[in-house]
Amino acid sequence: MSDSSDLESILKMDNEQLYFHFVTEAVKQQQIWILTDHYGSVMLNTDDEDCVPVWPSQELAEAWATEEWGECKAEAISLKKWYSHWTPGLEEDGFAVVICPIEHQDGVVAYADDLDAALRKKEQKLAKKKNS
Numbered sequence: 001m002s003d004s005s006d007l008e009s010i011l012k013m014d015n016e017q018l019y020f021h022f023v024t025e026a027v028k029q030q031q032i033w034i035l036t037d038h039y040g041s042v043m044l045n046t047d048d049e050d051c052v053p054v055w056p057s058q059e060l061a062e063a064w065a066t067e068e069w070g071e072c073k074a075e076a077i078s079l080k081k082w083y084s085h086w087t088p089g090l091e092e093d094g095f096a097v098v099i100c101p102i103e104h105q106d107g108v109v110a111y112a113d114d115l116d117a118a119l120r121k122k123e124q125k126l127a128k129k130k131n132s
Contacts, residue, residue: 007063010100015108019118022099022108025056027122030079032086033061035072042072044098049109051098052090064102079119087116 013021026032033055035042044051055061061074077086090097090112097115101107110118 006057007060007102010060010102011105018100018105019108019110022054022056023115023118023122026079027119027126029056031076032056032079032082033058033074033076035061035065035069036075037069037072042069043095044101046096046098046106046109049096049098050094051096051109052086053098053101053107055100060100060102079123082119083116087112 010018010021034052041052044053053064055064055074058074058076065072065074096109096111098107098109099115
């Protein structure tokens with residue numbers, strides 16, 4: 001699938017579909033994409049939460065890195081590292097994640113432990129499929 005049609009299809013997704021797409025792609029690719037600048041990971045503030053924005057692909061992360069975020073670089077984090085470092089760190093610091101913010105869509109806010117559980121569940125499902 002080309003990046004532009006991927007972006008077009010994602011723009012049409014509701015929050016539930018977007019969350020499912022992110023979890024599926026992150027597990028398939030075994031990585032999550034963030035944006036970093038010279039201070040570290042980019043953060044967003046919603047009305048209720050401080051969040052780390054995450055994407056399922058480099059292309060989607062980079063598509064969001066415009067204007068004030070133009071200096072940011074997309075960086076992949078392996079799921080293994082996400083589980084061992086990011087989930088506990090985000091929970092400890094009281095941060096949430098915002099899944100797939102893209103142009104004209106704010107993304108889906110999720111708690112790190114909920115996202116972690118969804119990713120692990122998807123991994124188990126895929127492992128069962130491979131073994132059957």
